Amino acid sequence: MTVRNRRRAPHATGTKRRNPRAERDINRSPSAMTGGTGPTGRRRYDPRAARGQMADSGRRRLDRSGRGQTVVSMGSAATTQSAAEPRPIVIDQPAFYILAVPDCADGRPSSQDRDILGAARTLADAGNGGAVVALDFGGRAALGPLGADRVIDTSSVGDDYTPETRMACVIAAIDLLAPAHVVFPDAGINGGDLARRVAAERNQPLATHCQRVAGDQVISRVDGTKSEVYCTPPLLIAVDAESAEPVAGAPREGRIIEFETPEVDTGIRDLGPVPVDPASIPLAEADFILAAGNGVRDWETFHELSRALGASEGASRVVCDAGDMPRDRQVGASGTIVNPRCYVAVGISGAPQHLQGITDVENVVAIDVKANTPMQKRADLGVVGDASTIMKALLRRLEAKHEAA
Template sequence: MSDIIRRDPRAEWIARNRLHPLHAAMQPLQHSWMGPNGIIRKNVHGVGFIGPNGIKRIDRSGAQQGGAAKRTAAVEVQLPLHQVPAPAFYINVVPDMVGGRLSNHDRDLLGLARQLAGSDGAVLAVVFGEHKETAFATAGVDRLLVLEGHEFDGYSPEQRVQGLRAVDNQFSPRHWLLPDSRSGGGELGRRFAASLKERPATRVWQIQGNECIGRAGAGQEDLARPLPRLVLAAVECAEPVSETRHEVLPVQLSTALARSLPRIEDLGAVAVDPAAIPMAEAEFIFSGGNGVTDWALFHQTAAALGATEGASRVAVDDGFMARDRQVGASGTWVTARVYVAVGISGAIQHLQGIGACDKVVAINLDPGCDMIKRADLSVIGESAAILQALITAVETYRNGAKRDAA
């Protein structure tokens, strides 16, 4: 065996990124500290602590399975404020804002913009319509421009390109950054580039000086080219901002946008069967585990909520769910906005698979299980009774909405 100490770059990146769900779990535990009276205190719950009788303590805190992340989540870290009173230039970012919030791809993009802006430039985020995001400050946004209006609702690429042209004329940014994604950023970026008669750099995953590197050849090759003004970046193009908070000063357009007759008409959203949505793309997942006693009621609840069904490995092995519904490191890694775990204790492989989910709701009988520690909202009780109450609440809410509409 070699004596060389191997580094884990991904673990180091998670330890630096305060926005990562597993950030707290990657921090070294404090085994001893000095108390107010000068006495050295020891952490008796620390991993590997040897008690006075010579017995090594067993870690029951759940820290190895993400439990420490939830215990320290309430401790708010006051990051230093980064201010740019008079920006020398702008780096404009157009995030996808799926569901009205910044996605992981958007945060990577803002991290790349922060690198290009340096200390003299400002990152200007351009958002269309209403949003629900409250963490622009910790994502690296110095200036925020919200283009409001019904003309930006739904699928409106022509009007959005016209809005970006107006922003380009007023702020003359050094670079435009858009996510090269299937959520709208890739198409909007290419339409915008055609409108500006500029050639964008696509699928960019790295920028070094005045050169950018993008994927080519079906993702099998790297293509290096001079850094253009318009960049469509891939996921994980840079590390998200984690060490500073920013002003997020609102800015407005100096001129009103001219409305043109669109050639594309949005006919509205098309209803999609939640069961047909791939697990990796689902935004609302209702997952069941060994604690589910009534699977017919489970399916009925998922249908009432309009959620995509998932399952733990135990439920799949027992034949209650199909193999393609398995969530976890040995199944599918999911990035849902809301993940509801019913009767799932929270094995480490399952917690790894839901590490990128925004909100986790746990329904379980055991208040000390690791899924409860990971969850943002926990409901302790029998799953069958809770699911039945949930169906009743959904039906009551929908009937009330129908009466109000009538």
């Protein structure tokens, strides 16, 4: 057996010995060695000071915002630059078309809209050389990054309730492109209802409540979701929420196709939306969510605040497990993936399973007694303090605002 004497005197063999610690410290900036002195008398390294210098020295900072921006400092003047955008994939001569009809309510693609563009992409790629064409009623959404090779701009239709006009647009697009498949979200008046109108008008079978879309097969829920039906993909396919994956990777070109929006006089006059109780809106469709976590004890104030804000209520799994909120309000990997315009997390630490449920949310506000939770790091606005105190302060502000109005 060979035993190595680790305390052998330096240079005993005549070879120069390495001192990895000293080498590491040479590479570290002297001003980063500000972490005090350790028990052995060595100066300690302060990673925070080093991180601060990384930004000042022009090296890239980690971007946790997910918005693709990099803070770069050039000399003393710090500038903000967009990270290099990947080149869009261009299909000049498509072998065939897949038409996707996202809802894009308020000009914003919902998570289900992203999913149906993903389902359309799957069908296009399965057939080799297919292109996805998105019919964009919103007219304001960037659909290329979501997987659309072409976009038909039908924004002149507007957000009003115009089912016949929308149906005429879809039928005109079918006549123009002769797509292999048309994919709708199976939800709401502009998704599920529109798909059924087109199916009736064209006398075509429609695969409804699709749970899975592949090139050779779609799986639908039937019989009150008790049974599944497998079939080859028909022309018209309506996909349920959370039943396909959004497109990942390089964006698509999103080239605009010339299109004349058909004029249909239906005699319908839209008198505007009727206010609905935010509590009755499914989480996946909610525009504004106030979510409670384990840090919430004052439930009366929480419910009062959600009513005052007009927000739908969400919750972490811990809260649902404890029975403080119904299970259908759980946000996260094993709950609902949400995509509201604004998500206010009260007393939620931000476990990975919870953060997976808010990946695409534009604006996150975190209220927590701690400043360094993962949710605070994910948030665009962090509020540090007791949940009950802050919720009551918010309520007072809202009341004062209403009185002043």
